[in-house]
């Protein structure tokens with residue numbers, strides 16, 4: 001069912017992008033899955049929800065061309081047909097991200113950024129399964145496109161699209177590399193891509209992959225850390241520059257080693273033989289590299305996911321510990337507040353008692369002062385009374401004395417007179433005698 005759905009989709013959705021032929025993409029996926037590690041295939045069976053290896057193989061082969069359909073290039077998703085190629089200068093020199101990636105309308109939109117962004121999604125533990133399946137569908141396609149020499153062709157002729165009517169195919173040069181040279185194998189070997197058994201083109205190419213080829217092809221991928229964007233970008237650029245310098249300039253554009261292919265030129269037998277061998281070689285390279293890249297991405301995703309789960313569990317444990325600590329602190333605060341309340345109550349009691357004692361003391365002192373005052377008043381009153389009594393007594397005494405004085409005076413007067421007379425008589429006598 002899945003297989004039919006994919007085929008129907010291809011008929012419904014027009015092919016939007018000039019791309020390596022469906023056959024090239026399908027053979028690349030067939031080679032890729034044969035070269036994937038057991039763990040990678042198992043992971044992809046789970047991710048794509050295919051039941052087993054045979055269904056996964058078919059799923060990958062079917063989905064290898066999905067990225068060329070209208071469904072895959074809807075602008076709302078941020079996708080763009082310009083992710084399928086890079087436009088280089090005519091020198092095939094080192095990749096220049098400013099000039100080669102995208103154009104004025106879509107700067108930075110090209111195969112390099114397309115592949116790196118989907119690799120990021122594939123390895124991120126935060127990506128949803130749907131996002132990873134979509135990234136997988138783009139990656140299995142873009143890595144193949146990167147190996148088509150005219151997907152890294154010149155900007156001036158849009159990767160050979162403007163070199164028209166090239167013979168003997170009477171096609172534009174881009175299309176010859178997309179399709180005609182891929183299908184040369186049918187003419188020369190009689191093999192078709194997916195017939196099981198001896199005549200399968202995939203099987204033929206698969207048998208042509210030997211250990212030395214694999215080692216040389218895989219080498220760059222082994223060194224890459226898929227978590228490191230710079231590393232991934234450098235890997236994609238190295239593949240791009242390899243295709244560009246080894247094939248695009250010296251082979252795809254070169255008519256005869258002297259001049260470049262122009263519209264209406266006829267390709268010689270040598271060009272076609274070399275071209276179809278180069279295509280076969282690029283298909284094998286892309287297949288092996290895709291397998292190794294998938295091994296690396298799946299392993300990295302599983303590491304990232306394990307790390308993510310460990311970090312999440314740690315965070316959860318820390319959160320719980322923090323909550324527990326908060327509960328303890330809250331409880332301590334409650335106890336502290338209760339103690340403070342109790343202390344306050346005790347303090348109030350003590351203060352009340354102190355106030356009561358102070359008031360009692362003040363009352364006592366007041367009473368003492370009053371008593372002293374009263375005693376003083378009594379004493380004063382007594383003294384005043386005594387003084388008054390004394391005055392009265394004195395007055396009485398004076399009165400009594402005054403009454404007694406005249407009697408005594410007469411008596412005294414008489415006594416005095418008598419005395420005086422005596423003196424005078426004594427005097428007279430005395431004088432008379434002398």
Ligand SMILES: [Zn+2]
Pocket residue numbers: 017018019020067068084141145
């Ligand atoms: Zn494409």
